[in-house]
Amino acid sequence: MAPRRGGLTGMQRRRRRAAWLFLVPMLVTLAAVAGWPLLRTVYFAFTDATLFDLDYYQFIGLLNFRFIATDPDWWRAVWNTLFFAIVSVTIETVLGLVIALTLNARIRGRGPLRAAMLIPWAIPTVVSAQMWGWMLHDQYGVINEVLLRLGVISTPWAWVADPALALWSVVAVDVWKTTPFMALLILAALQLVPRSVYEAAKIDGLSPVGIFFRMTLPLIRPGLMVAVLFRALDALRVFDLMYVLTGNSPSTASMSVYARQQLVDFQDVGFGSAASTFLVLIVAAAAALIIIAGRIRFDTAGS
Amino acid sequence: MIGRIALYLLVGVIVVYTVFPFYWAVVSSLKSGQALFGTELLPRDPQWSNYTDLFTQQPFGRNILNSVFVAGSVVAVSLVLASGAAYSLGRVEFRGRRPLLMAILGVSMFPQVAVLSGMFELITWLGLYNNLLGLTLSYLIFTLPFTVWVLTTFMRELPKELEEAAMVDGATPFVTITRVFLPLMGPALVTTGLLAFIAAWNEFLFALTFTLTNEMRTVPVAIALISGSSAFELPWGRIMAASVIVTVPLIVLVLLFQRRIVSGLTAGAVKG
Numbered sequence: 001m002a003p004r005r006g007g008l009t010g011m012q013r014r015r016r017r018a019a020w021l022f023l024v025p026m027l028v029t030l031a032a033v034a035g036w037p038l039l040r041t042v043y044f045a046f047t048d049a050t051l052f053d054l055d056y057y058q059f060i061g062l063l064n065f066r067f068i069a070t071d072p073d074w075w076r077a078v079w080n081t082l083f084f085a086i087v088s089v090t091i092e093t094v095l096g097l098v099i100a101l102t103l104n105a106r107i108r109g110r111g112p113l114r115a116a117m118l119i120p121w122a123i124p125t126v127v128s129a130q131m132w133g134w135m136l137h138d139q140y141g142v143i144n145e146v147l148l149r150l151g152v153i154s155t156p157w158a159w160v161a162d163p164a165l166a167l168w169s170v171v172a173v174d175v176w177k178t179t180p181f182m183a184l185l186i187l188a189a190l191q192l193v194p195r196s197v198y199e200a201a202k203i204d205g206l207s208p209v210g211i212f213f214r215m216t217l218p219l220i221r222p223g224l225m226v227a228v229l230f231r232a233l234d235a236l237r238v239f240d241l242m243y244v245l246t247g248n249s250p251s252t253a254s255m256s257v258y259a260r261q262q263l264v265d266f267q268d269v270g271f272g273s274a275a276s277t278f279l280v281l282i283v284a285a286a287a288a289l290i291i292i293a294g295r296i297r298f299d300t301a302g303s
Numbered sequence: 304m305i306g307r308i309a310l311y312l313l314v315g316v317i318v319v320y321t322v323f324p325f326y327w328a329v330v331s332s333l334k335s336g337q338a339l340f341g342t343e344l345l346p347r348d349p350q351w352s353n354y355t356d357l358f359t360q361q362p363f364g365r366n367i368l369n370s371v372f373v374a375g376s377v378v379a380v381s382l383v384l385a386s387g388a389a390y391s392l393g394r395v396e397f398r399g400r401r402p403l404l405m406a407i408l409g410v411s412m413f414p415q416v417a418v419l420s421g422m423f424e425l426i427t428w429l430g431l432y433n434n435l436l437g438l439t440l441s442y443l444i445f446t447l448p449f450t451v452w453v454l455t456t457f458m459r460e461l462p463k464e465l466e467e468a469a470m471v472d473g474a475t476p477f478v479t480i481t482r483v484f485l486p487l488m489g490p491a492l493v494t495t496g497l498l499a500f501i502a503a504w505n506e507f508l509f510a511l512t513f514t515l516t517n518e519m520r521t522v523p524v525a526i527a528l529i530s531g532s533s534a535f536e537l538p539w540g541r542i543m544a545a546s547v548i549v550t551v552p553l554i555v556l557v558l559l560f561q562r563r564i565v566s567g568l569t570a571g572a573v574k575g
Contacts (some may be wrong), residue, residue: 011470018476019395022387026451029384034410034444037421044420054424091348102313115558117316122557124505126523127546131324134331134539139341142327180321217388240507244527245370256416256508264512269420276417282435283414 038280064274073250074275076280077258080167080242085235085256085286086172093228095175096182101212103183104190118178127179129244133171136160163251170242170252174235182227190216190224211240216228225294230291236283255279325550332543339540352543360365362518363545366525373435373510373521374503377442378496386492387451390480392451393458394466411448415508418444426513433515441509452484453498456490458484494563501553521551 045064049057068074098118101240103110120128135143136159144156159169193216239256247254248261259279263272290296319448322498331339333349357363391397392404422441431437469479485492510521520528526545529538557564 016397023391026384026388030447037418040421106363116321118557118561120321122553123550124523126507130542130546131328170494228322231410259416273420278560279414280417
């Protein structure tokens with residue numbers, strides 16, 4: 001039925017009204033649990049509120065932000081988080097690619113292998129941190145035991161306690177936990193590439209390496225970049241892993257750990273909120289950077 | 304030939320790498336006392352004392368129930384709200400739909416700590432501090448965007464003819480959703496619900512910050528905070544036992560639904 005006078009039919013209008021009716025409850029809930037608390041946090045950043053008496057506070061303008069900018073622990077946390085994010089995402093993407101290419105080759109037992117790979121992802125981060133914390137224990141950990149027996153090291157290493165090693169240990173646990181997940185995402189992207197592409201390339205005489213870099217990689221780039229984006233943003237927000245593995249230790253504290261420590265342990269709501277706001281800005285900037293550099297497009301969404 | 308062998312070797316390494324920590328946790332949980340500090344691959348004298356201690360020395364059973372309640376309730380609420388929203392966002396053209404989808408995606412990128420002070424204020428104002436419902440409320444911040452996003456992707460793919468046929472029969476949009484679309488989306492709802500359940504089950508920051516007493520804690524917090532009789536000695540055997548208890552059902556769920564899970568995750572990230 002053609003619309004009258006270029007407007008909408010009654011049917012379409014009714015659908016549109018219903019659409020809003022179904023949308024509103026979700027939007028209201030989201031605004032209440034996400035929008036409002038975020039605005040409140042930014043608001044608190046400009047006050048000197050404390051946790052034990054949230055009702056009584058004064059505006060202190062940009063004072064909190066100035067304190068943060070001069071706090072070496074904060075910048076250490078920024079460095080820790082950026083290091084963690086860049087190193088772990090790079091390793092996970094490269095290793096994930098290798099594993100995905102392995103799985104894409106026709107081998108038997110692909111099903112059980114994929115199942116085994118979902119295990120690290122399914123385990124709660126807290127549990128992974130505890131399991132690895134136990135394996136990396138300097139006195140009773142199995143890793144030190146094996147390395148000592150193999151003669152790779154001469155005395156037990158303090159993987160988690162030593163400030164020089166701790167951040168690498170955190171990266172290692174995250175790599176263990178997330179690489180299989182990245183591999184599965186990349187595998188899904190790889191499986192969208194039709195076999196005919198590979199056959200045509202082989203006829204043209206391209207080597208396997210050439211096939212990979214000239215044909216496969218460009219084809220899976222969109223999906224790959226989305227996976228990298230989500231992974232990177234997750235990494236910048238990291239909290240559980242560092243808190244459970246190394247506590248509030250400044251040598252590994254991420255920005256989230258720092259912010260929460262200010263908020264809950266030191267009861268300084270104003271300062272902690274300012275740190276949180278700072279973190280949001282950094283995450284937003286990183287997201288914009290990755291989207292632009294990775295030429296990620298959201299055309300398909302919502303169309 | 305060598306290529307094949309190398310390939311299978313690589314596969315073997317991958318499997319050992321992914322499974323060994325869990326295996327070691329199981330083995331460690333069955334050792335007690337001095338045996339814990341040795342490194343045999345198989346416990347010489349398996350003991351269940353770590354497991355029994357978990358339930359007698361601390362309210363771990365209660366912690367498990369807490370997690371089930373919180374994760375279950377937040378998934379139920381999310382699916383209800385998200386189904387309706389997915390219909391609107393996936394099938395109806397209206398102005399501002401794309402920015403709205405982007406905004407919802409944006410919410411899922413919030414650092415959780417960024418809403419901590421505001422959320423704390425909200426929860427105490429509602430009187431829900433140290434209350435499981437406070438956790439349910441706060442978890443919506445990540446389950447809602449996720450379920451909306453994935454369900455919208457699935458809703459979009461349902462054929463238009465179904466909707467047109469229903470409308471010709473005189474069905475209102477509400478009836479169309481509940482009687483026509485939702486039954487078809489059964490698998491999608493299960494997958495999305497499962498993924499959201501796992502995310503809620505594993506959540507740590509809010510659970511740590513918004514609960515106070517042992518009885519109100521969820522499983523991840525309980526596992527992180529297991530402490531021993533002295534300040535310097537962590538009961539690693541018990542920690543491993545708790546880890547195993549929590550992980551086994553998750554692994555079983557994941558193995559049963561692995562195909563669905565992978566398709567659900569990739570629907571959100573890779574395809575759309």
